[in-house]
Amino acid sequence: MSAPPAVEIRGLVKRHGGRAVVDGLDLTAEAGQVTAVLGPNGAGKTTTIECCEGLRVPDGGSVRVLGLDPQTGGRELRAQVGVMLQDSGLPTAVRALDMLRHVATMYAVPRDVAELAERLGLGDFAGTTIRRLSGGQRQRLALAIALVGRPALVFLDEPSAGMDPQSRHAVWELVRELRDDGVAVVLTTHLMDEAESLADHVVVVDHGRVIAEGGVRDLVAATADRTLRFEAPPGLDLSSLAAALAAATLAVGAPTPGHDPVVRESTPGEYALSGPVTPDVLAALTAWSAARGVLLTSLSVGRRTLEDVFLDLTGRNLR
Known part of the structure; x- marks a missing residue:
């Protein structure tokens, strides 16, 4: 018999100011996998995770974390769940x-503090007060605190935000080790390459609902489309270009009705x-x-990336 999911959400509803921020959302995260929850600002992903962490009370639906209700299983869950918040x-x-050592004393069998500090490069600022740490240093400390209790499930919010490339890759390697050790990792990030590199399962959330999910390869290979990238003077007339490309596609028969090439200026x-x-x-x-x-x-022509899929699903307008 297979093990139950580490996180199981069914029909989650959470309202704020009379508006459903989360609107009937379903989500499952398995042990021994990295589940990346992606979505634009205001999509409802943070509220969803906060309901899992017991920080918010759902208005409807059910949430089970390691088989328990986060609202009633507080003590037992605190011993098994690690949480890394961006703030x-x-x-x-x-x-x-000192902060990491203090948190370690709260667990029966914590990780070795010295080993964890070395893995995340905390030694360089071990004696510095938290208020004087850079954003990336705070993130590394917050990750160490989330992991020191040997959690069975860990929630990571933007784990590598503000980090330099060396720190970022050290964090990624640690996340992979957690997964390989059977830990369930639920990751929220705006960095598509981070999700593409780490995730076993991707859940895309928008307007409070799951609009797509699956493995990275499945999502990027959902169509035979590819991406052509090029450089040119900024501010090209993209509407005129799109019309010319659509005409070329129509002339040979579009693979799907209305499925025309899309051009965007990613940066100037x-x-x-x-x-x-x-x-x-x-x-x-x-x-x-x-x-x-x-x-x-x-x-250059290459395969579609997770960022291409994300933009196709959620649109390119600022939120």
Whole structure:
């Protein structure tokens, strides 16, 4: 018989100011897996996780964490669940390593503090008060605090935010080790490459509901689409370009009705064209640019990324 999920949410509803921030959401996170919960700002993902952590009381539905209700299983869950919040709420006058040592005393069999501190590079600022730590240093300390009790389940909110590349990869390696040891990891992040690198299962949330879920490969391979990236002067007339590309797609028969290439300017002067990137679409792109005297550089065609999927699902408008 298979083990029950580490987190099981069914029909979760949470209202704020009369509006359903979470609206009938279902979510499952298994032991020994990294589950990445993604969504734009205001999508409801943080509220969902706070209901799992017992920080908010649901208005409807059910939440089970390690088989228990977070509202009634507090003591037992605190011994088995690690929580890393981006706003850690740690006392700012305490020295970093003293804080970690203090938290370790609250558990029956904590991890070795010295080993954990070395893994996360806490030694360089061990004697510094928390108020004087940089954002990345606070994140590393918050992660150590979440892990020192040897949790069976850990919630990580933006675990590598503000970190330099070396720290970021050290954190990723530690997360992979947790998964391999059978720990359930629930990760919320805005960094698509972080989710793509770590997640076994991805859940995309928007408007309080799950709008897509699955493995990273399944999500990015849901269509035969690819992404063409190129550089050009900023501010191209993308509506005119999109029309030319749509005409090229229609001329050879679009794979799906209305499924045309989509072009966006990801950063000034850097463009991404996603959709059915065929030779005809490529020819239409170069013909359109030649007619306007626009030089395209650094053209490359590759598979769609998780970020491409995320933007297709949630839109490109600012929230």
